[in-house]
Amino acid sequence: MIVGIDLGTTHSLIGTFGDEGAVLFPNALGEYLTPSVVSVDDEGHVIVGQAARDRMVSHPEASVATFKRWMGTPRETRLGPHNFRPEELSALILRSLIADAEAVTGEKVAEAVISVPAYFSDAQRKATRAAGELAGIRVERLINEPTAAALAYGLQEQHDGARFLVFDLGGGTFDVSVLEMFEGVVEVHASAGDNFLGGEDFLDALETAFAADQQLSLDELTPQERGQLRRRLEQAKRELGANAVARMEWRRDERPFAWEIDEERFARLCEPLVQRMRTPLERAMRDARLQPAQLDEIVLVGGASRMPLVARMVSRMFGRLPLRHVNPDQAIALGACVAAGLKSRDQRLDEVILTDVCPYTLGTKVSRRDDKGNEQTGFFAPIIHRNSTVPVSREEVFQPMRDHQAKLTLEVYQGENPMVERNIKLGELEIPLPPKRTAAENAVRLRFTYDINGVLQVEAELIATRQHYELVLEQNPGLLDPAEIRKRLAALQDIKIHPRHKQENIAILARAERLYEEYVAARAQLQQWIAYFRSILDSQDEQLIREHRRQFGEALDTLEANA
Structure with missing residues (x-):
């Protein structure tokens, strides 16, 4: 069985494309949403989901959440006797979801389509694939979350030339994509976003305001007290989604705290966050070369998009009300299920080709000579520009700075800054050069190829000799290599997880x-x-x-x- 999975920052879901279309599977508690939280009990047993979320309050030192934000980094979290990387924590969530799917269907899950933020970097995408491998499944495809949302809304069934903007504000990440439907192809024109902007940041704004009003120092709170407070504030935030005023009570060391906040003040507190949302929206529209009036639909997904201030901001920017009729918590998971159906070539689905874009500019480090002949280094030379439709292949010709140079080091970077020091280095390729040749004679043709699975192939050819060199960037600094994945997979198998x-x-x-x-x-x-x-x-x-x-x-x- 092939499944679709929304591996979210705050909640995760799993489903498949069945006889009645996209269908989600409930967990052991009968809920579709499984909190993306991991905890370890006193015996060292792993707990995942709602129980782990409750233990964030009672046992904060043994529980962890929002680790999706750490994907692609070597950060480790100590829980009881175990040290976990973000890939391993995500794998524990995936294993729990897979167990739920197998319990409902009685079938073995072997393959999955997993949704990722459109703005996830190369390293974050590879870390997500590693999480799937650690969970014991083959990740058939990573689908960008806005593309999945478009499938959930059936936007692929719209008329040719229809253009949509998908606005996805989840618990920890924000994505926006502009898509167009044309002759059975759902093409992504542009993607932008912020991997560190989501519902948790709006909760932080409430927490700061509460502490200021109550003359309370957050640093003085114990982890348990902080967890209790954030839980109450989360309830208040949700109440503001339905009412003009939210009231909450909280007790610390027998001292009662009562607080009230209205929707207007909440909007003022969150204005800096709203402004951060506007920047990716404007960038995506600019990259897609579209005006707001040229969009057919605007779709809001992600649990945090329920906040009225989000809908107001989008309505003001685009001059119309957005679509919100699909449950925003489930939209991406349902779309991943449709993608799983497309992957398994389900006969009830019209053939739809999904295209994605390269979310970041990819290029190399170069040096230049100024008007006086002085060498300046550290410049970024783009080869594949952001929002190029993938798969994409581009080439440029470069040459050494000096005659008789012994070697040429090609450094590969991702980012949007003209200086490489502010971009992310992905790897490097060293090319020995034939001796006693001028710089022009040692020119190198450099080709970058980026595929739909986020794999970057770098090819270099010495034009004069036709010698060929290649670098496939499936590894990133801080990511697990195949040997380490096998080692950690064996270690995960030995960890006791509550049945x-x-x-x-x-x-x-x-x-x-x-x-x-x-x-x-x-x-x-x-x-x-x-x-x-x-x-x-x-x-x-x-x-x-x-x-x-x-x-x-x-x-x-x-x-x-x-x-």
Whole structure:
């Protein structure tokens, strides 16, 4: 079975293209959204999803979230006895999703289409593929999130020449893409975005305002207190999506805090973030060479796009109301499922060709001579410009700076700055040059080829001798090499993960422990409930456990509603 996966910053989803079209699979708790959170319990067992999210409050030192932002870096996170890289944390989420899909269908998942932010770099895309490999699946394709959203809306069925802008604001990343439908081809004209802008940043703005109003130093809060506060603020942020005013209460060391914020003030607090959203929007439109009136539709996806201030900003910029009729939390996952159906050549889908663009400019480092003949180095020479439709191949001719030069070092960079020091180095290729030749005689033809899977092939040919050199950039500094992937895959296999059929029990205990942290007045009652439910678990009577879990959940619902 081939599945579609939205591996999100805050939540992840999985599904496939079935008899009734794109369908999502629920997790063990019956929810489609699985929080992208990993935790480790006292015994060193890994917990994933909602239970791990609740443990962010009660056990923050043993839990981690928003690690999608670290993809493509060598950062490691210590959880209990384990050190995890971002690829491994993502692999644990993928393994949980795959287990859910296999439990629902009874089929083995072997292949996947995974969505990634359009603005993900080469290193981040390769890290996502490595996560799939660590999870034991073959990643058939990475699909840009805005392209997936377009498929979820059925925009590929629109008339030829229809143009759309997809605005995707998730928990941790922001993407915008301009697409056009023409003769069965969904072509991406331009992509832009910000990998460090999302719903979490709007929550940060609320947290800062709350601390200022209450004369509270955030640095003085314990990790548990910080987790409790952010959870309450998240609830307030969601309340502002439906009401003009949000109210919240929070208690710290018996001191009660009450706070109120209206939608107007929230919009003022978030104005710098809104301005950051405008820049990628304007860049994408400029790169696509389009005016707002030339767009047929504007689509909002991503959970954070629910905020009214987002819809207002988009409406003002483009002079119309955007489409939001597909659940913004599910749109990208549903589109990934359609892409999985296209990959498996499902007969019910009209043949659609998806094109993507290279999100960054790719080029090499060059030196130049000024008017006085002085050599200046460190300049960036673009070869493939950003938003070139992939697959793409471009070539340029370069020559050494000096006659009789012994070698030529070609450094490969990605970025948008005219100086290489402000761009990202991807690799280098060293070419020995024939001796006793002038610079012109040692000219080199350099070709860059970038494919749909984000692999960059660099080819260099000495024009005079036809000698050929090649560099395939499947490795990036800080990324796992194949040997390291095999080693870490073996290590992950040995890590104990709570079985799926126990997830409901783990989740309800984690929720009760979170409430114990948050509601001091109810601690005695909660401790009694937790002890009683643990005794029921010891009975190993599944029917009895199921009944008491239902009663326990209802009691927690009542407690939280009346607190």
